[in-house]
Amino acid sequence: MNPSRRTLLSGLLGLPVLGATLAACGGGSGSGAAAGAATLKWASSYFPTxxxxxxxxxxxxxxHLSLVYASITRVNEKGEAQPDLAESWDYNDQGDQVTFHIRSGLTFSDGTPVDADAVKQAVDRARTQENSALFGDLTSIDKVTTEGDLDVVVHLTQVDYQIPLLFGERVLQVASPKAAADAAALDQQPVGHxxxxxxxxxxxxKAVxxxxxxYWDAANIHIDKVELVAAPDASTVVSGLQTGVYNFADLAASQAKAAESAGLDVFVxxxxxxxxxxxxxxxxPFDDPKVVEAVRHGLNRxxxxxxxTFGYGTPATQPFPExxxxxxxxxxxxxPYDVAKAKAALAQSRYSGDDLKVELVIPDEDPSAEIVxxxxxxxxxxxxxxxxxxxxTPxxxxxxxxxxxxxxxxxxPLQTLTAHFGPNGPLNLSTPYEPDGFEDAVAKVRQTPLEDAAYAENLQAATRAGLVSEALVFTYSQPSVYVKDPSISDIPANPGHVNWTGVKIT
Structure with missing residues (x-):
């Protein structure tokens, strides 16, 4: 067996995912919304557009889209790739080809089979659809082929052991190819597995x-119905939870204390x-490194x-939590924040006066801008x-x-780094600029299997190489803050995700 093969058992009851646990108060595991059914009433400030x-x-x-779509893999709380539509995967000896083995017998909610061809079409669509927001994330892919009904072969342009992570919820949620044939209609009426x-x-x-x-893991889904609504205003979420209009919400940090005072469960x-x-x-003036240096030292995180952040955040120098x-x-x-160093760097720059007037463009009112x-x-x-x-657009x-x-x-994590610091990274405002040494550090990570003892060291070295970038300065980070009715049980930690496997309401 190829030593890089990673076989993962399907249907693991202990699969770590983020989610609250809701059980029917007398509701069964059926899909109907009958009286007494377990209903998740989720108010969100990020209702899907x-x-x-x-x-x-x-x-x-x-x-939110993960409610209706499964992805090829999913990621646990340690950042490790786990099975979802693919029950296992393996690389070839060269590391430039990975085969995903899709679970058998699955269908999308419109009855279309979830098979190798459906997954291939999903990857191809993400790479080629004109309005795709994901094509830049899939540049390592040369082509996708199928072997039989259930094996999807991803041929790469380079050695890249990040693909099982890349194919998680953020990038490769898989839609029915039949529904995706009319992408505009799919955008308003999702069809997944x-x-x-x-x-x-x-x-x-609102979405019902x-x-x-x-669903392949339906035995561990105990919620019968979800009512997802756009929260009209952050200040109304707490009162909505108190009166039972909602029982779960993502919460602005400014409202957390009020929610705690109301006897609700606030969790981070x-x-x-x-x-x-x-x-x-x-x-x-940022084409002068001395001006950038001044900004770096002039920001008090x-x-x-x-x-x-109302006590929930931390100063940030990088895009990852500690x-x-x-x-x-x-x-x-x-x-580190040092006004004297900042002024000294600015004095050494070639700009002064009107040349040091900068327009900061933002989409909405943001107190961060005033602090800057x-x-x-x-x-x-x-x-x-x-x-x-x-x-x-700009x-x-x-x-x-x-x-x-x-x-x-x-x-x-490598995708996070290349998005920020890569020459074509969507979050790199200075394209095609990239910091010296970053490209080599990224290549080394791609060439390191996730199970390799050197993986963490190489990944951290790539982070370090990216942070040399003069194109951005990190300021602060904050966790996701949620609030729930006390009847909903504790939620396991899984950075960035909200999944609902295994959940019960008492």
Whole structure:
């Protein structure tokens, strides 16, 4: 047997996933919404704008889409790839080809078989559909072929052992190919092989879903019905939970104390939620490294934490939480706040006066922008804040001088790094710039099997190489904050994910 083969048993009851546990108060495991059925009433500030997983792309909204879509793999709380639609996978000896073995006998909710061809079409669509938000994540793929009905062979352009992580919930939730033939219709009415089936979608407002009895792990789904609604306002979520309008919600940190005072369960999930100030080193004044150095030392990260996270956040120098495998301890104290150093660096730059006036473009009002404005004014850089509702277009076209961005991470830590620091990374405002040594460090990680003893060391070295980048400065991070009715049991920690396997309500 190939020593890199990774065989994973299907149907593991102990599969670690994030989720609350709800059991019917007398409801069975059927898919109907009869009286007494276990109903999850979820109020969310991130209600999906798209239901086509290829188009969505959002790090918050894929958590909702996972209600209706299964992915090829999933990731546990340690960041390890686990089975989902694929029950196992193995690489060839060269590491440039991986075969995923799809579970047998599965169907999408429209009756279409979940087979190798359906998975191949999902990957191809993510790579080629004109409005795909995922094509940039799949650049290691040369082509996808099938062997028989259940084996999907992914041929790579290079050695890349990250693929089982990459094919998790964030990138490869699989839609029915029959439904995806009309991508516009799929975007409004999702069809997948997830734990639930969408029965009603009111765009931007509400989704009603019922248990999918054909889901591969349906025996461990005890929720009969999900009512997902867009939270009208953060301040109304707590009262809605008190009165039973909702029993679960993602919560603004500013509302956490009020929820605790109301007797609700507030809990914190670790996450990859790191914010940064993005700079364009191809535009003045940030084409001068001394100006970038001044910004690095001129930002007081603790002020962001104190004023914005209500005690739940931490200062950030990198996109990973401290307990995560890709976190680099050597970069923990990168660019400490030092006004004197910042002013000295600025004095050595070739810019002054009007050349140190910067437009900071953001999509909505954001107190982070005002903190940046005040802190940079203190070292001699004048920041003008511009709100552009169409901000995404110039940001991803790399036409801005400066902006704010927040990541929610990827299932593949290397994908998180290349998205931020790679020459074509979507979060790199300075394309095609990349820091020296980053490309080699990334290649080394790709060539390291996930089970290799050197994997963590190589991954952290790639993080360290990326953080040399002058294109962004991390500011603060905060976990995901949720609130639930006390009848919902404790939720296991799994950074970035909200899955509902195994859940009961007492």
């Amino acid at each position: 798209h239901w086509d997983p290829v188009v969505g792309g959002s790090g918050a909204q894929f958590r 997830g734990p639930f089936v969408a029965t009603q979608i009111i765009p931007g407002t 879903l019922e248990k999918n009895p054909d 999930q670790p996450g990859y939620n790191a914010s940064n100030l993005s700079l364009n080193v191809n535009r003045k 603790q002020e962001f934490v104190d004023k914005l 307990e995560y495998i890709a976190y680099d301890p050597q970069s923990a104290d990168l660019w 404005q005040a802190q940079l004014a203190a070292i001699g850089i004048t920041v003008t804040i511009t709100i552009d509702k169409n901000w995404a 940001f991803f076209a790399k036409d801005l001088v400066a902006s704010l961005y927040g990541t929610t991470g990827r299932d593949s």
